[in-house]
Amino acid sequence: MSLFHLDWFRCAGGYRIESFDKIGDEPGFWFVEMESGRTETGDFGLNIVANSEHWWPTRPLDLPGLYRQLADCEPNAEGALEFINRHGFLNNPKSYAEPVADAVSTILAMRELVDDIDDPDWQMIAQTLDGWGDTSSGGIGQLGIILETPPDLYRPPYSTRPTLKLRPANLGSALQVQALEDACLGINLRNCKSPECPEYLGSNSHRPQAEYCSQKCQRHHSYLKRKAAKK
DSSP states (O other), X not given: OOSBOOOEEEETTOEEEEEEOOSTTOXXXXXXXXXXXXXXXXXXXXXXXXXXXXXXXXXXXXXXTHHHHHHHSOSSHHHHHHHHHHHOOSSOTTOSEEEHHHHHHHHHHHHHHHHHHHTTXXXXXXXXXXXXXXXXXXXXXXXXXXXXXXXXXXXXXXXXXXXXXXXXXXXXXXXXXXXXXXXHHTOOEEEOSSTTOOOEEETTSSOTTOSSSSHHHHHHHHHHHHHHHTO
């Protein structure tokens, strides 16, 4: 069981790429008034924009190897949009927009981290961690604390003690933490056998021998094989 937990949100209406251009040569910010009356502001330039103010709750750290899905993305607007459409913004879950440049930077940083883990180059990872974050001590942002109350005493695992969890500041930081935790625990990941599925399966999951992330993927792959056999 992971020490880390993150409750996140994904826009129910999906996302799109939109450019907010400067007016003349004047520097400044775009701003928009939302349906709820909230005003959002941000930098001019290419942005990924939420299509609505309706949000679906997600628990991204429950997905094995999600950081590798991020590293697999192309470091451009289309690659960032593809990931965000599946999992939500990387910094602020209910924002109106996030800059494409920020998302691409996060993808490139994750690619570098995954390369160092696969190599492995622990010294390089340690040095990189010292330069991350917005605190004077470095590191990956700030971690909040979550105390989960005990479950029903009459159902497994019959615990009377609360559970302590650490909450990363945002999805981008959470995926960096997930990558480092997998590396330290020696978690082996493998791709879902369905060729069109981006998800991974972990050796620490409740189905360690599974070849597919879901029955839906297994059925879809069987369909593709039957379709190819008819050609």
